[in-house]
Amino acid sequence: MSNVLTSREQDYAQWYNDLILKGGFADYSAVRGCMVIKPYGFALWENMRDQLDRRFKETGHQNAYFPLFIPKSFLSKEAAHVEGFAKECAVVTHYRLKNDPNGSGVIVDPEAKLEEELIVRPTSETIIWSTYKNWVQSYRDLPILVNQWANVVRWEMRTRLFLRTAEFLWQEGHTAHATKQEAIEETERMLEVYAEFAEEYMALPVIRGVKSANERFAGAEETYCIEALMQDGKALQAGTSHFLGQNFAKAFDVQFSTKENKMEYVWATSWGVSTRLIGALVMAHSDDQGLVLPPKLAPLQVVIVPIYNKDAGARQKIDEKATQLIKELQTKGIRVKFDNDDTNRPGWKFAEYELRGVPVRIALGARDLENNQVEVARRDTKEKSSQSLDGLTDNIAKLLEDIQSNMYQRALNYRTEHTTKANSWDEFVKLLDEKGGFISAHWDGTPETEDKIKEMTKATIRCIPLNNEQEEGKCILTGKPSTQRVLFARAY
Incomplete structure (x- = not known):
């Protein structure tokens, strides 16, 4: 995978x-x-x-x-x-089709032209x-x-x-x-x-x-x-x-x-x-292995993957325990799936749910039941741990909260590391090309300068942050006076 x-x-x-x-x-x-x-x-x-x-x-x-x-x-x-x-704008000009007299399907009926064209919203x-x-x-x-x-x-x-x-x-x-x-x-x-x-x-x-x-x-x-x-x-x-x-x-x-x-x-x-x-x-x-979805929005928050052997009795016990776990997790509002489809092996399922970004994976086998534990894997850090079946539902709920928090903090750390001040044009261009991210720089406030910076670098002013601090400086391009920094970046 x-x-x-x-x-x-x-x-x-x-x-x-x-x-x-x-x-x-x-x-x-x-x-x-x-x-x-x-x-x-x-x-x-x-x-x-x-x-x-x-x-x-x-x-x-x-x-x-x-x-x-x-x-x-x-x-x-x-x-x-x-x-x-x-x-x-997409424009609607006619309201009817008719059969092509030449037998080539349908054509727009020229007699059905709208009095006023309609714009598709x-x-x-x-x-x-x-x-x-x-x-x-x-x-x-x-x-x-x-x-x-x-x-x-x-x-x-x-x-x-x-x-x-x-x-x-x-x-x-x-x-x-x-x-x-x-x-x-x-x-x-x-x-x-x-x-x-x-x-x-x-x-x-x-x-x-x-x-x-x-x-x-x-x-x-x-x-x-x-x-x-x-x-x-x-x-x-x-x-x-x-x-x-x-x-x-x-x-x-x-x-x-x-x-x-x-x-x-x-x-x-x-x-x-x-x-x-x-x-x-x-x-x-997300990462190179697939999607990484925050638990609060993930369509599926927990997947239970059974590890079967040839013992039919052991299989029945695994299914019964999984059914019990599903009910307990659902009472806490957790979106959970038990994947007991025999057409795919557990290893394939692990990779598939990793690709789809499911926050938590539980592996449940006969030996796990004997030891009253399961293997729990979290998608954000790929960490695996053995956890007791006693109190597992509460632990999973807490784990989902921790994953949500960790994902936010990781994204915040990245943004902090990639928000940089530039005080000259050369520094500005170098940061754009070598580091990227948000670049906090002075701008003289004119549309002409903004257009010129965009033309030269493909960077745009993403925003003037709310509650922006006033700071005397000079525009990175024109050298004209500026009273505050704005955030530049290349963008989607």
């Missing part, structure tokens, strides 16, 4: 693809740029979705659903928005704010706290499973508020929801920050983000929360009557994370 995967050192990109495909997460689709999410990968997404959905509802949000198709005219109402998404601000116009008349109608779980299409030319596909799954929150302060507080609150989820469930330390103007969401006044670091030293944007100001309210004339009976435009936010989080999870934790 060790020969199944390309090593990270040999080819990181191929290692990633191997993991996604051979780890059972996804497959390529017949539709260019799209992917099939397989049951194991979708189970992971469901666990992510369920935890996020719970947190959204705890903060007062409700789920709704809006159309997949957006009239083209809607996108043209907000200039920055349409400019930001125009090159990624790249994001939903426009269709939602056209709806909010009908929902909002008075301050009593606010706030609106809505989230939707949906798919979106962004016509990517260069795709990569989970990280960048033409169609992907996500959630998008869209809220409406009576005041600017309420909207900003909502934007920051949801960023923290994302950050806590990433750190507590994904075991993924993140930097909370604000995007530069160049990297800001199209149509937003401010974009907040969480940025994570992958094992190859590249950054990955793991979630965004946008303060939209009154831009979309003005574009769609969404006004409300205040308590003072004055008409004002509504203040807005939007925020989202996607199946890209699965890619982040894989690249942040």
